[in-house]
Amino acid sequence: MNKLKPGNLLLLFFVLSISFSSCVSVKDLRYFQDISDSTKLNSIALPAYHEPKIHSFDILSVAVQAKDPTLVANINAAAAPSGATASSTSGGPDLSGYMVDSLGYIEMPVLGSIKVGGLTVAQATDVVKLRAQQYIVDPIIVLRNKSFRVTVLGEAVSPGVKYLTAPKANILDLLGVTGDLNVGAQRNNILLLRHNDNNTLSTIRLDLTNTKILKSQYFYLQSNDVIYVEPNKQKAIASDVVFTRNLGFVTIGLSLVSTFLFLFRK
Secondary structure, three states, X not given: OXXXXXXXXXXXXXXXXXXXXXXXXHHHHOOOOOOOOOOOOOOOOOOOOOOOEOOOOOEEEEEEEOOOHHHHOOOOOOOOXXXXXXXXXXXXXXXXXXXXXOOOEEEEOOOEEEEOOOOEHHHHHHHHHHHHOOOOOOOEEEEEEOOOEEEEEEOEOOOXXXXXXXXXXXXXXXXXXXXXXXXXXXXXOEEEEEEOOOOOEEEEEEOOOOHHHHHOOOOEOOOOEEEXXXXXXXXXXXXXXXXXXXXXXXXXXXXXHHHXXXXXXX
């Protein structure tokens, strides 16, 4: 049986070291690692949910309904009312509706200018209903914020701006919309940037490998949140151009050393 030459052993050791250092363990890919593998039912209390407020430049879908549809025909007449954003024709989200202006108002046919900025969807629905009651008996208001969006950056399968329509949208909903995180994602150190009403930005680190995130006040998302998923060390090494270049130089160097030792021993 032929023995490996010293140079070949050195090269083999180096290649194996690089291979093992770039591997990602299954544990690193798991969410909620503190949940045991037992089939015992676990109960986790979710944090209190605070309905997001409507902000300037949000797009609202507002429909007024009544027993006699002719009574609301003029109110609902405009498919894309003045001050609204037309719906997408490229397969994107439908953002047609009433845009909230810089002062927090929307302008509706017949009903006129209505202040909704700073209110929740439920509160804004009540305000529109009060205005509609001046013209219609027992109106029904269907109001929805169509511009609830979250920006995802970094190691997600499908990063970008995501529009969420699920009630009480949370971080798990976002994972579903993005198609989950890449293998190279750092799941225990995700950065959340949140815009506040006083024109400031809050930052917090989220750990998806622990169930504490399910109890956190940041479990539920807010419109205009930004999620940055950082790469793990293995991903950073693999994508490091300098490292890759130096690895090539070292490999060539070791090959030359191996060749030299082989020729020298002949």
